[in-house]
Amino acid sequence: MPDTIDQITVAPIPARHWTELGRNAYTPEGLGETRTEWLVRARTSGGVESYVNAKHSVAAEGGSIARLEADLREVFLGREVDSLLEISSGHAVAAGSEVRAALMAWGWMDILAVDLVARNRGESTASLLGGRRRDRVPAYESTTYFQDLLHPHRGLDEVIDHARRGFAHGFRQFKIKVGRGGRAMTPAAGLRRDIEVVLGIRDALGPDVRLMVDANFGYDHQPGNLAEFIRETSPAKLTWLEEMVTGSVEAYKTLRDLQATHCPQTLLVAGEVDSNPPSGAFVDLIDQRLVDGYQPDIVRIGHLRWKQLETRLAEKSILPIPHNFGNGRFGLIAGLALATSLDNWVSLEDERIRPNVYADDELTIVNGDYQAPAGPGLGVHVDDDAYTRIGVPNEVVIRA
Numbered sequence: 001m002p003d004t005i006d007q008i009t010v011a012p013i014p015a016r017h018w019t020e021l022g023r024n025a026y027t028p029e030g031l032g033e034t035r036t037e038w039l040v041r042a043r044t045s046g047g048v049e050s051y052v053n054a055k056h057s058v059a060a061e062g063g064s065i066a067r068l069e070a071d072l073r074e075v076f077l078g079r080e081v082d083s084l085l086e087i088s089s090g091h092a093v094a095a096g097s098e099v100r101a102a103l104m105a106w107g108w109m110d111i112l113a114v115d116l117v118a119r120n121r122g123e124s125t126a127s128l129l130g131g132r133r134r135d136r137v138p139a140y141e142s143t144t145y146f147q148d149l150l151h152p153h154r155g156l157d158e159v160i161d162h163a164r165r166g167f168a169h170g171f172r173q174f175k176i177k178v179g180r181g182g183r184a185m186t187p188a189a190g191l192r193r194d195i196e197v198v199l200g201i202r203d204a205l206g207p208d209v210r211l212m213v214d215a216n217f218g219y220d221h222q223p224g225n226l227a228e229f230i231r232e233t234s235p236a237k238l239t240w241l242e243e244m245v246t247g248s249v250e251a252y253k254t255l256r257d258l259q260a261t262h263c264p265q266t267l268l269v270a271g272e273v274d275s276n277p278p279s280g281a282f283v284d285l286i287d288q289r290l291v292d293g294y295q296p297d298i299v300r301i302g303h304l305r306w307k308q309l310e311t312r313l314a315e316k317s318i319l320p321i322p323h324n325f326g327n328g329r330f331g332l333i334a335g336l337a338l339a340t341s342l343d344n345w346v347s348l349e350d351e352r353i354r355p356n357v358y359a360d361d362e363l364t365i366v367n368g369d370y371q372a373p374a375g376p377g378l379g380v381h382v383d384d385d386a387y388t389r390i391g392v393p394n395e396v397v398i399r400a
C-alpha cells in the first residue's frame with residue numbers, strides 16, 4: 001500500500017521573542033514581543049507526521065486560512081508521499097513533477113515535502129538532501145534592534161545590556177541593527193548612535209565574539225554618512241555588513257570600494273528581500289561578485305531549493321547566509337536542518353522565540369552552537385499536551 005497523506009490540520013500558534021524588540025530602520029514602530037506561526041501538521045496513512053509553518057501563505061497579499069486550506073487540499077491531501085520528490089542515488093534532487101510549481105512558489109511546501117519523505121524513509125532532512133555536513137551549528141543572536149529608542153532614558157546602555165544578556169544566554173555572535181538615521185532619528189544623530197552602539201558592544205563583549213550589522217537600507221541616499229559609518233566602525237572588525245543600501249550594481253561598487261579600503265576582512269551580504277532567488281538586481285550582484293554572502297529566507301525559499309541554490313552560489317564562491325527572522329520557533333528547527341545539510345555554513349539567524357508547541361527542550365545554544373538535528377526529518381515533534389491547549393481550540397481539520 002503506498003503511503004498517502006490523509007489528514008492535515010492548521011492552527012495559529014503564538015510565538016514570543018525572549019524580550020520586547022524595538023524598531024529597525026524600516027519598521028515604523030517596535031516589533032513588540034509576540035508573532036504568529038501557522039502550524040501545519042500533515043499525517044500519512046502509514047502513521048508519519050510532518051510539520052511546517054505556513055505563515056507566508058496566510059500573510060501574503062490575498063492570503064487567508066481558507067486559501068491555505070484550499071492549497072493544502074490541492075497539493076498534499078490524498079497524495080502519495082513517494083510522488084512529492086524525485087530521488088536519485090538516495091538523495092532528493094528535484095520536486096515531483098505534479099507538485100513542482102507549487103513547491104517553487106511556496107518554500108514552506110518544499111520543506112513539508114522534504115520532511116514527509118525523509119521521515120517516511122526514516123532518515124534526517126540533511127541526509128535526504130545530500131548528507132550530514134556537521135555536528136554543530138553556529139548561530140547568531142538577531143534581536144539587537146533599536147532597544148535604545150524603546151527605553152530612551154537608558155539609551156546606549158540599554159542596547160549594550162541587551163547584547164550582554166545574549167552573551168550570558170550562550171550566544172557568541174551578534175547582529176546589530178543600524179541605520180537609525182534613515183527614519184528613526186536625524187541622519188547626524190542616527191549615525192553617531194549607530195557608531196556608539198557598534199563600538200560599545202565590541203568593548204563590552206570583547207574581541208572574540210563575532211559582530212555584524214544590518215542597516216535594512218537605512219543608509220540609502222547618505223553616501224557621506226555611509227562612508228563615515230564604515231570608517232569609524234572598522235576597529236570593531238565586523239564579520240559582515242548587511243543591506244547597508246538598496247541593492248544595485250552602482251551602489252554595491254561604491255560599497256565594495258569602501259569595504260576594500262576600510263575593512264577588507266568584512267563580508268558584504270544581502271538578499272533577504274529576494275523571493276525568487278536569484279532575481280532582479282541580485283543576478284548581477286552575484287555574477288559580478290559584488291556580494292560575498294546571499295540571504296534568501298529559509299522558509300520562504302525551502303530546503304530543497306536552498307540546496308539547489310547553494311550549487312549556483314558555490315560557482316561564484318558566494319556564501320549561503322540565509323535569513324530566518326519571522327519564521328517562529330519552527331524557523332529555528334528548519335534552520336538547523338538546512339544548516340546541517342549545506343556544504344558551506346556561516347551562521348544561523350536566531351530570532352530567539354521561546355519554546356511554544358514543539359517538544360524541543362534540547363534546542364539550547366551552548367557556547368555559540370546548537371546541536372545538529374539527527375532526524376528523522378526535522379528531528380522534532382509537536383508536544384501533544386501543549387498542542388491540545390494552544391492549537392486545538394483554533395484548529396482547522398482537513399480530510400478527504
Ligand SMILES: [Mg+2]
Pocket residue numbers: 214216242243272
Ligand atoms: Mg536583514
